[in-house]
Amino acid sequence: MGLWSWFSGLFKDDGTLKLDVCVGEIAAEVYYKELAVQACVNLIANAVSRSEFLTYEKGQKKRGENYYLFNVEPNQNKSSSKFWRDVIHKLVYENECLVIQQDGKFYVADEFTSLKYAFKENIYKDIVIEGYQLSNTYLESQVFHFELHDEKIKTVVEGLYQSYGKLIAASQNYYKKNNAKRGTLKIPTSYPQTEQAQNDLTDLLSARFKKFFEATGGAVLPLTNGLEYDEIGSKTNSKTEGGSKEIRGFIDDIFDFVAIAFQVPPQLLKGNVADTDKAVNNFLTFCINPLAELLADEINRKLYGKKSYLENTYLKIDTTRIKSVDISDVAGPLEILLRIGSYSIDDCLEALGMEPLNTEWSRARWMTKNYERAETRAKGGGENGNA
Template sequence: MSTITDFWKFIQGKLRGGKSIEVTSKDITEFIDREEWNRLALYEFALHSGINIIANALSACEVRTFKNWEEVYNNQHYLWNYEPNMNMNASQFKQKLVWSLIYKNECLIIQTRKGDFLIADSYEHEQYALYQDTFRNVTVGMDNGNGISRPYTFQKSFKMEDVLYYRLSNRNITALMNQLMDDYERLLESAVQKFYKSGGERGTVTIDANASTATYGVKEDGTPRSFNDVYRDLLNNQFKEYFKSPNAVLPLFKGFDYQTKGGETSKKSTSEIKDVTDITDEIYERVANALQIPPALLKGDVADVTALTKNLITFAIDPIAKMIETENNRKLYREEVLNGNYQMIDTSRIVHMTAAELATASDKMISCGGWNIDDIRRKAGDAPLNTEWSKKHFLTKNYEELNDLENDKVDTPNGDDIKNNEGGKDVAT
């Protein structure tokens, strides 16, 4: 649950009979003073950071389309790489897809009559064992990121064969993480309280015996302010503001006296600080493990980033990309994939390689016929030449077919020629 949701529920608790009320600064202060403002902030931040890493990486991937085993640039290529619908570009679309997939554990995409792909924000999923699953009350447009939402709910139901449905796993990882984080949050809260306590203010309040019979003015409603009112306000509000402020003055009524007893308690030891950092690191590691992200990458460490990025692609990006790719092929192309009509998600685009880094690899790939000139330019981030010669594949003499090598004569060190005879033995001629 987010902080905004918590605050909204707090305000709703103040509503009476559905009447509108004005939210004052006092209400906001009261919510913050409940000490729940940052209850899930650390976990939510770590989780959102991890999802952002995966979403940004997948949005950088190119969806390549093929027909009869040859790459083509058709309508499907345009939809998945440029404009899946009229309100989103491909990068935004892929990021929302990943967010829904990881945060909700599933994602539903429907295609309109115009051919646009829309990500469903809510729906009812009816599952069957022997028949196709059905999706009802499919609603889109609930979250557009700018606070203005005019959703639309389809009146028709959708069969499984009519939609693209992605499911991350059999268990919702975020739901499991929420259960785990409840324990970590209590540990973190205890460590934070220990941290604050080690450097907190200490003191004693002396109250004169005659203070209980003194007069303290009137309250906002005009009624007299009693000793108990002053006492509760002093302990619950005045001292709290006084202790939180770096520079403050504490006004006291006659009969009240405060003496500080801080002393050495104001010094925070390394132990209290380490308790907080250890639990913080533990939360980050658990979130990283759940998302299959290297913990160092989630924390922002830059040491050995190349190896970390390879692990990220192998364990976090490729499985999701393969799942999306498989679902798209079985729904959009069906059995035509056996004839070479399909799409693939190219995750090699995630890692940026310069021309210098590609130099050695490209030379080998050209000599064995693996890449052509346009392939190398695409890997380096340059535009393909799209010429007849740049699309050709070359093969050096080092990569001749085995049959050709068996039939060719080979020079021996002593100048004799050898060739393979019918008996299978090489003889000099």
């Protein structure tokens, strides 16, 4: 009788069964926010890893030990691309990233504890790297401690998504209900009350109806003992299409809000090709360049120090190579820079991602003869005083 009490409670007074009570609950948690955040992090990390970390000594470019560490192999287990992706991932997700130098190599800390002070150096301890906990403590001057903002961006995004996640889940629920099959099952009063008949009815409702509704092709549902199933017409296509567009609109909003939080142009995040050049320029100007400056400032003040920096021995992050350019698009500008003496031939080759010739004539500056001093032209004469 316990089974019959449960079963009879599913029916309405007219003997019909609401089939939606047999449909599994729709998961409220959706992952569009995490997808948007991951897309932003990957986009930023890929851009930074494509940058070149230029090292200068006394104002001259030098490819030495530091250049190799920052651009090729920070440590024996990671390439520079993987290393800087890890740094950016932690910086964006946790709002800070700690990098220590051990035996001339750089390592990203997975965990650490910091003791903050106002008038003396901060202390970092309980440092964990790849599951190994260090016993040493480090002073502020001995580590790179990159900090992004005062408040974690991801925390702000989480708060925003708490409301939008409910809207998306509700829209999904509405869309699925409008597209779900519904019907009524009529059970005659003469239906057998035997235990076998009740087991067959339970199997029909819990198993065979489920397979019938989930069938992607044609399906037949055999009914016995006078059972009759009548399908209830679904909503119109226009309404279901509207629900689909509403869900897509909410998802687009999530991507837009996350992109704004990370200062990434939304069209880049969503893969739109319209105005790509302008979007990339904005991405470099407002997102990547400030981040590159943050990294360079911390490295310069800790690794090089004040004395070396003032003597033009420092590190600079070149983000110009992030953007892929067609050689035909830059040929004109490079020619102008060459003829006014701003670029040498080696400078032009490096701008194109090619190796410089490193010869005396390729490093020389050239200028067209059409230029002369401004005050000479103002007096109405040439270089020798002639008109």
